Amino acid sequence: MTSITPFAAGSFDTRETSRMFVEMRKASQVLERQMATGLRSDTYSGLGFERRTALDLRAKLTAFESYGETVTSANLRLKVMTGAVQSLEKIASDTRSAAAEPLSGIVDGSGVPQEQALARNNLAFAVEILNTDVNGRHVFAGRASDTRPVAAYQQIFADLRAAVAGVADPTDPNQIVQAVSDYFDTTAWRPAGSETTTPMPTTADARASVLARIDEGQSVAIGARADEPGFRNLLVALGSLAAADETQLSQEDFAALSSRVSDLLSSSRPQPRDVAMDLGRAQATINATKERQDASASLLREALDDVELVSTEEAAVSLLNLQTRLQASFQTTAMLSRLSLVNYL
Template identity: 30%
Template sequence: MFQIGTGDHAQSLMLRRTGSSLRQTVSRLTAELASGQNSDKPRALGGNLLELANVEHGLALSAQHATSARLAVTFLEAQQNVADQIGQITERVSLDLRTSAQASGKLAMADAGERAKAGFEDAIGLLGTKIAGRHVFSGVAGDQRPFATPDDILGAVAASVPPNASPTDIKDHVTAWFAEGGPFESVAYTGADAAANATALGDGHSVRFDVTGADKGIRDSLAGLALGALAHTLEPGLDLSDMRNLLSAGANSLSASADQRIAMQARIGAQEARAADGLARAEARAASLQIIRTELLEADPYETATALESATQRLDALYLVTARLSRLSLTEYLR
């Protein structure tokens, strides 16, 4: 069998190096032909990478703004959904209180108050909604729950009702308790006074998260539910007429709360629309920049195919030369 001598070792290494280089070239050109993109960016751009760098920076910013906008949309949608559900609770409880106020016995009225309490508990539970690990109604303190427990809140409201209070007195007490500067802010609401930080959407646009659990649209709804719940808590000290008047006051309070809640939802909706517009702009900008990037790195298919064919032929020729130099044949092996 033919043996490669010491003097042929350099030639063997050269053939291996050439083969490796050609195989890499064939692999690169095959990938470029399949993707339509030059893999060697400096070569494709003649060494001028500034425009490509600007485009890729713009793509990174657009992706960041799109992510921020999606999170903002999700956050605001969650707030809107909670407000919708609280609206449904207040409408249901308001109708229940108004109907139960016509009952002939205190027991039926007290049961309506208990259902109002359940509505209050449901509302507090909804207001504890979290998105991406942050409570949506806690303002800048998103890591904190926005409210104390329903029992603690209703207990504090009931405990501070003046002795021998009339239904009107009770209503005024609840209204003052939930008003700005009242015990609501120190006992019930545990979130931050400041709204969550605004989110930049690019091109000077931003979206704000102005609504917190301390918003009047929420206070008024909770106040109406708490007023109805007191019909159950204070039932032993109230006569039939007082119970009827208290239930009616709760129903009226819940009906009146709709105006502030709808105004709050309108503010949320305005920011929701800004976030959606910001997302659309970021996605459109990203699409435009991606087209520019594709054009910058576009590989001519005919040129690439010709270069691939040439590289393949050279590789085939190299294999043939290597085989001949090494005398890799059955005849030579059998000698």
């Protein structure tokens, strides 16, 4: 048999008052937490309808952060590459200038002309530059960045000397240059595992060997290969001067070879500076994209702050008002609880 709870006058008001106190206390705790953390809520569900907005904003910011890491890595790579290519361009410029000057007539103890000795040093330096790596990744190796793109200088020099020794007339600058050019058309100067193609890659092929995705639907070509035209022409020029048999060449022969080398390094042919220009354009594109992304990310963070953060000053005012109301309610309730007919009279 179901019993009926006795009705007492004022019991409903008492329950409502208790419920009101509980709700006000909960609201007070929320405001205290907001003041301590500066957050509207500790969970996304606590944001109510704004949780979807917060999640969307955070997803976009995460994407920008991911692209930012790629941009940072690409900028480091381009910085190293630009410095290396500038060094190669200086070698080309110095060699071009020296080729236009009369021979010094100075030879070392082995009978090697000063200009030829310099070419050998520059060839060794160029090989070292083309094997530059960043954190173990070779920047002039195209896709095969874990492998040195160029063999050791000693091997290349020995191969070139052998190639030049095999020409019909070791004093003919055209035959010397052709022998050296043919050598750099092969893969003999490339270590096993390096990226090689036949015929040699175009400038566009070399750039496209490494792509950096810096934004949604936007990638920048930042690749380079040691065997691309701008570098290959320099190697052929230096190799021709370095590998010529000094015991076979007169000063007139070496002057003629220098003139031929100067033609190889003329502005009408691909040069390291062309690579530097490509890298500069890639750098400009990356920087412009980064500036735009930084500006967009700043706006997204402001919007996210509006959703997730709370003003501690406003929370403090609200908490003070709530505490004042709560105190007044407690006092009123306490006074009403002490009322009796005797007190009333």
